[in-house]
Amino acid sequence: MNDDSDIPSRDDTQGISPAFSFAALTPDCVLDALESVDLYSDGRLLALNSYENRVYQVGIEDGPPLVVKFYRPQRWSDAAIREEHAFVDELAAAEIPAVPAMQIAGSSLHTFAGYRFAVFKRRGGRAPELDDAATREWLGRFIGRIHAVGMTKPFAERPTLDIASFGEEPRDWLLAHDCIPADLREAWQSVTAQALEGVRRCYERAGDVKLLRLHGDCHVGNVLWTDAGPHFVDFDDSRSGPAIQDLWMLLSGERSEQRLQLTDLLAGYEDFVEFDARELYLVEALRTLRLLHYSAWLARRWDDPAFPVAFPWFNTQRYWQDRVLEMREQIALMDEPPLWPA
CATH class of the missing domain: 3.30.200.70 (Phosphorylase Kinase; domain 1)
Incomplete structure (x- = not known):
């Protein structure tokens, strides 16, 4: 866990x-x-x-x-x-x-x-070997099975991953609490505004995608692998959202590598659930929202003694300079064509 x-x-x-x-x-x-x-x-x-x-x-x-x-x-x-x-x-x-x-x-x-x-x-296990095509396809089947259950009914009490709660509110909170250094505030505010406009354009391109119950935080650290295959832990961030949210965090490397990874994931996924390819327009938008949300999460938790010890690089001048550059990169990535399977 x-x-x-x-x-x-x-x-x-x-x-x-x-x-x-x-x-x-x-x-x-x-x-x-x-x-x-x-x-x-x-x-x-x-x-x-x-x-x-x-x-x-x-x-x-x-x-x-x-x-x-x-x-x-x-x-x-x-x-x-x-x-x-x-x-x-x-x-x-x-x-x-x-x-x-x-x-x-x-x-x-x-x-x-x-x-x-x-x-x-207690359920033990090791990290999955995501450089192996068979492992990726197995993970895709597993996520497809989760989503087949997730789409049978909606959440009533848990939130939806959306632009307002994952992008606009964290941005506004950071500004309201003066988290951004004064000499970077204008640049950060400008670049995050542009980034959120890019997110909205991605959502417009994707159209009215289906929402379902998700794991919500489906990265490699929350997957444990045994000889019997994978199991996911930590559904603490489970929420409603598009299916691609539980897939994109398993992609890494150059664009060509991500295309191959996505191909394998979807090959397994679609054994159980049909994937709506329009959701591929959301990959970089969801990454942008996660990055904004992550900064706000660290800022909100900074009074917890565990956080300065674990994240000593946070809230430094260099940290916020890097976030400005990161948002500029995301703005460019969101204007690129979506990542289609190989």
């Missing part, structure tokens, strides 16, 4: 001061929380790589280790967390290898000392 790359959700728009947050979540508190649901540790406790939430592997008496996730307060409503859990339960019921939250005393979500938490079975 690894959520180190979480990007903030719609529910983050008010900002959260994490000073309250995880300071009281001591090892004793973690173990006491588990005991409150009749799970007893053998004393082994390992903090896993996680920033948005806090995630631990805990040794259990007379049983295999479990993973417990403590949710960042105020980020999601209880109903939204339960809806995520229900989605993963649907996937598991369809024999899709995802890791659902355990049902304990009739519930997947629990509270202790003001914290909300869920417990998961």
Whole structure:
């Protein structure tokens, strides 16, 4: 269970001061929380790589280790967390290898000392070898199976990935909180305005694409591979959006390499779900939105002591200079023809 790359959700728009947050979540508190649901540790406790939430592997008496996730307060409503859990339960019921939250005393979500938490079975694995065509096709089939379930009904409590919440609101928040150095503010504001115009043009070219329930943060760090194949972890950013959102983050390298990767992914994907090629107009638009959202996420979390340690390069003059250049590159990329399969 690894959520180190979480990007903030719609529910983050008010900002959260994490000073309250995880300071009281001591090892004793973690173990006491588990005991409150009749799970007893053998004393082994390992903090896993996680920033948005806090995630631990805990040794259990007379049983295999479990993973417990403590949710960042105020980020999601209880109903939204339960809806995520229900989605993963649907996937598991369809024999899709995802890791659902355990049902304990009739519930997947629990509270202790003001914290909300869920417990998961530990599922190990290694990073997938994305340079292998067969691996990419297998991943495509897996994502297609997830989407076949995801399109059966909509989310009611979880947000939609859109320009307003992933682009305009983060941009406005960063400006309102004076996050941009004064000598770069005008350039950054101008280039992000141009970038968002480019995003809107990409959406116009794509037209009215179908929205479905997604993993939402489908990058290689959230895929674990075993001899039996892949399984995804960390559905914490699950939301509604276009299918391509769960595919584009698995592409890398030069354009020619990405075309081959996309071909393999779609070859597997379309064994289960037909892909709407118009969504390829959204690849660079979605990348642009993610980049804007990521900067705002780091800024919102900067009071959390874990963030300056993990991201020491953030909020420096060089960081914002690089973001200006990055947005200029994205503006050019969004005006290029879409990435068609080979």
